[in-house]
Amino acid sequence: MPMDFQILDADYEVVNDSGPVIRLFGRGADGKSVCCFVPDFEPYFYLKASGDLHAVARLIKDTFEQVKKVEIVEKFEPVGYQKTKKEMLRVTTRLPKDVPEIRDEILKIRDVLRAEGDWQVYESDILFRNRFLIDRALGGMVWVSAEGKPVDPVRYLGAGSAWRSRCENFACDSAVLASGLKRVENLAIAPLKYLAFDIECLPLDGGMPSPDVSPIIMISFSFEPEYKGHKTLILLAKPAAGMDGDVLSCMDETEMLNKFFEIICEYDPDIVAGYNHQDFDIPYITERVKALVAKGETINSVVGRDGSPIGYRKFGLITRTEMKGRVVVDALPLVRRAFSLKQYTLRAVSKELLSREKLDVPPLEMEEHWNDSGDKFRKFVDYARRDSELALELVLELRLLDKYIALAQVSGSLLQEIVDGGQTSMVETLLLREFGLKDRVILPKPGDELSAERYDMSSDLKGGEVLEPKKGLLENVLILDYKSLYPTIMMAHNLCYTTVVTRDRPDGKTIKPPSGGEFVPPEVFRGIVPSILEDLLNKRGDTKKRMKRTSDENEHRVLDATQLAIKILLNSFYGYSGYARARLYSLTLANAVTSFGRSNILNTRDLINGRIGKIVLRNSAALLLEEAGKLSPQDRIVELSVAYGDTDSVFVHCKAKGDLSLEEVSLVGNRLSEIVSASLPDPMELEFESVAKRALLIAKKRYALWLFEPRNSGWENKIKVKGMETVRRDWCELTSITLNRVLEFVLIEGDVDKAVEHVRKVVSDVRNLDPGKDAGIIEKLVLTRTLTRKADSYKNKQPHLTVAENLKKRTGIMPSIGTRIPFVITAGKGLFVDRAEDPDYVRENNVPIDVDYYVKKQILPPVERILEVFGVKMSSLDFDAKQKGLFDFEVKKPEAKKQEKSSSQKGTNGKILEKAPEEKARYSENGRVEQRSLFDF
DNA sequence: TGTCTCGCCTAG
DNA sequence: TAAGCTAGGCGAGACA
Numbered sequence: 014m015p016m017d018f019q020i021l022d023a024d025y026e027v028v029n030d031s032g033p034v035i036r037l038f039g040r041g042a043d044g045k046s047v048c049c050f051v052p053d054f055e056p057y058f059y060l061k062a063s064g065d066l067h068a069v070a071r072l073i074k075d076t077f078e079q080v081k082k083v084e085i086v087e088k089f090e091p092v093g094y095q096k097t098k099k100e101m102l103r104v105t106t107r108l109p110k111d112v113p114e115i116r117d118e119i120l121k122i123r124d125v126l127r128a129e130g131d132w133q134v135y136e137s138d139i140l141f142r143n144r145f146l147i148d149r150a151l152g153g154m155v156w157v158s159a160e161g162k163p164v165d166p167v168r169y170l171g172a173g174s175a176w177r178s179r180c181e182n183f184a185c186d187s188a189v190l191a192s193g194l195k196r197v198e199n200l201a202i203a204p205l206k207y208l209a210f211d212i213e214c215l216p217l218d219g220g221m222p223s224p225d226v227s228p229i230i231m232i233s234f235s236f237e238p239e240y241k242g243h244k245t246l247i248l249l250a251k252p253a254a255g256m257d258g259d260v261l262s263c264m265d266e267t268e269m270l271n272k273f274f275e276i277i278c279e280y281d282p283d284i285v286a287g288y289n290h291q292d293f294d295i296p297y298i299t300e301r302v303k304a305l306v307a308k309g310e311t312i313n314s315v316v317g318r319d320g321s322p323i324g325y326r327k328f329g330l331i332t333r334t335e336m337k338g339r340v341v342v343d344a345l346p347l348v349r350r351a352f353s354l355k356q357y358t359l360r361a362v363s364k365e366l367l368s369r370e371k372l373d374v375p376p377l378e379m380e381e382h383w384n385d386s387g388d389k390f391r392k393f394v395d396y397a398r399r400d401s402e403l404a405l406e407l408v409l410e411l412r413l414l415d416k417y418i419a420l421a422q423v424s425g426s427l428l429q430e431i432v433d434g435g436q437t438s439m440v441e442t443l444l445l446r447e448f449g450l451k452d453r454v455i456l457p458k459p460g461d462e463l464s465a466e467r468y469d470m471s472s473d474l475k476g477g478e479v480l481e482p483k484k485g486l487l488e489n490v491l492i493l494d495y496k497s498l499y500p501t502i503m504m505a506h507n508l509c510y511t512t513v514v515t516r517d518r519p520d521g522k523t524i525k526p527p528s529g530g531e532f533v534p535p536e537v538f539r540g541i542v543p544s545i546l547e548d549l550l551n552k553r554g555d556t557k558k559r560m561k562r563t564s565d566e567n568e569h570r571v572l573d574a575t576q577l578a579i580k581i582l583l584n585s586f587y588g589y590s591g592y593a594r595a596r597l598y599s600l601t602l603a604n605a606v607t608s609f610g611r612s613n614i615l616n617t618r619d620l621i622n623g624r625i626g627k628i629v630l631r632n633s634a635a636l637l638l639e640e641a642g643k644l645s646p647q648d649r650i651v652e653l654s655v656a657y658g659d660t661d662s663v664f665v666h667c668k669a670k671g672d673l674s675l676e677e678v679s680l681v682g683n684r685l686s687e688i689v690s691a692s693l694p695d696p697m698e699l700e701f702e703s704v705a706k707r708a709l710l711i712a713k714k715r716y717a718l719w720l721f722e723p724r725n726s727g728w729e730n731k732i733k734v735k736g737m738e739t740v741r742r743d744w745c746e747l748t749s750i751t752l753n754r755v756l757e758f759v760l761i762e763g764d765v766d767k768a769v770e771h772v773r774k775v776v777s778d779v780r781n782l783d784p785g786k787d788a789g790i791i792e793k794l795v796l797t798r799t800l801t802r803k804a805d806s807y808k809n810k811q812p813h814l815t816v817a818e819n820l821k822k823r824t825g826i827m828p829s830i831g832t833r834i835p836f837v838i839t840a841g842k843g844l845f846v847d848r849a850e851d852p853d854y855v856r857e858n859n860v861p862i863d864v865d866y867y868v869k870k871q872i873l874p875p876v877e878r879i880l881e882v883f884g885v886k887m888s889s890l891d892f893d894a895k896q897k898g899l900f901d902f903e904v905k906k907p908e909a910k911k912q913e914k915s916s917s918q919k920g921t922n923g924k925i926l927e928k929a930p931e932e933k934a935r936y937s938e939n940g941r942v943e944q945r946s947l948f949d950f
Numbered sequence: 951t952g953t954c955t956c957g958c959c960t961a962g
Numbered sequence: 963t964a965a966g967c968t969a970g971g972c973g974a975g976a977c978a
Binding site for chain 1: 963964965966967968969970971972973974975976
């Protein structure tokens, strides 16, 4: 009976003397956890050598006992168009670990032979498990069907060897020795088991706990699905009576830790979740176990499906943990990547994303709570329980893993690699697979020296073109953008590592990008990257079609994650080509892509401004002037001009006599998309995205749009803000609330006076703050910034550094690099940086706030940047509290703007505004809805 | 006082 | 075994 399962993890084990055996860990559709052994896969790498290859091959075979065979094969080199393949050696070793060893020794052979010329090793640094997955066209979260016989892992791997103890702990419902293995197409996701945990330590004096001295006193679990009827379970390191059924008390810490590991193995989770457990809990437990064992305690710390113990490794600042056969998922980095928040403490994140409160016990009171046996103790237990609940909820309710699972399936990398890492492993997996199929070898990862060299060069990589915006308020602006610009450029112009002309010259013409360099056309050699991209693009199209067809919510979600994953992958290849640590790095390629991009957007602008210029609307058709022929009085002429553009987008301002309806503007948008797309090589395409009824352009990368998008019934409208202070986390909420309100007045109501009035009110309210009564206001005055480096490597003073150092003085704990530090500016003299202070400290100690700073530096400058477009002066917005209401503000409107304003108050928008007021603009930031209240206290 | 540079965050 | 890329605005410290 073949066994179907989804691949969660893979590695290999050496079975006695018979060579390596691949192990695939997975979960079957029936819910059983599976370990599948695959023998007969051999490690190998390639060598390009000079001289008599037969002699080199013989010498390698004779010199190294670990070499099983050396074959002469024909391969293309990794980079550059080549007319013919080259003879190389394929060296097969007995064990995976022999590959790096022999690679390091191999240049000695060259010396022995006194060979001249270029020797180069290829694909010698691919992890064996990845080599297997790539060569067999398998990958992470892929379904496979295994033929073979059931085996007992203990007998199969064990046989009295050093693996014995591991094997005895081997955990899976069924193990199989595969004789055949094939990939199965299946959209479903196996019934995965999720476990989240969180530990509580008892620190000395409320400081940072240290595993040598501070015991772990509680561990909380959350399970999905339940574990023996428990959704949560809390382990205590002391006997306790009268607790609820989800609390398990142990005699001491050692017993608790043993229970912890036992439950993990018994529950047998696929996903081990936590919040910052990768950096804190797992290393802490590991070190604590070491410390206890050193004291003579006995702890069996198995967590892996193969019986391996808990552990972690540090690479510079980054900690990596591994649980064989499972996937360690830390919700913290996932949330960071998925949501732009002011802070990423579990408290802030739970509140913001789950609308749930974290419970808390301050470190200084922990000892007291722990030693209590009544309410305080129960409160402590509940606090522990809540933390693991929240971690699991973050992963499940926010569906944080959907995207990563889809990325694994599409790219072929293992889920753990994708959750941990960036785009590199995914791109490399795809490249290795396709290069392999086309007989092309791939370079090893560059060393530090080469990377540094490349890094210095990378200033030679030019990016996208940003058009100077027509600053001010415009009506009827079309938003168009290029669909997957860089990938489609690579496809359209056959840009690839394999098509760039380096040594061999093709016979015919070449493709010459504006940045220089030459690439062969697809007729001569179809680039591998373009063909990967084409596959991905097609797959994405199919996925989107299936999404439209399905009515099943679950399937829809999986398909949506898949198309999103494909989009991410499509866009990863360009970045990878300019990445200094890439196996395949080519500035020529990267520059070719962006240079085509730049000339493309400039051409588009000129095409729209110049050759197209105007569009004639006649009988619901949008015509070019030349198509329209003789104009009649009923024709409406729309004048076009590009108002802004960034890399792959163009904003087109439409002007006509009288008002334009959304339908009319859309006709123009669709026609423009057609005309421009037709002028481009396949598959490049300019897409008509949406209509902005009004657009406020402030500067490059700073604008706000009042967008209208067609929906089943009429038009849906929203305000979209880019780059301005409302979307920046280093400005306070007071700024974003005020600015959002100003934008609403200006964009939706077209009423500058109301905006001015509003700002005056806010300023006056702030100036008249009663710190006693309005304590809650501090929340709205908090700015945050990321601590990005060590304290001593800052050249200038920084407010968040000041605060971080204050925190260190007070608590002894320096926030770690990467933490977002909240702060407010307090009253006093001197530099702002010196007056930055921790908001909690300010609240607790009633430290006065620098009101003037908030008015002059937080509210007014961003507001002024908007209102100065309408001739409003800053001086009219601020006044001392004492002078309140003594003079009137002054608004001076330029004629043109005045016209726009008045036309917008009636006319076109009459209809829209009637329909819109209640479902007015929503500021969607990560899909959340911004509070609409102004400044309520 | 004006200019330069650092630092951060965002757009795409 | 750390890490896709560049363009760009803006505040405020540093420095002449």
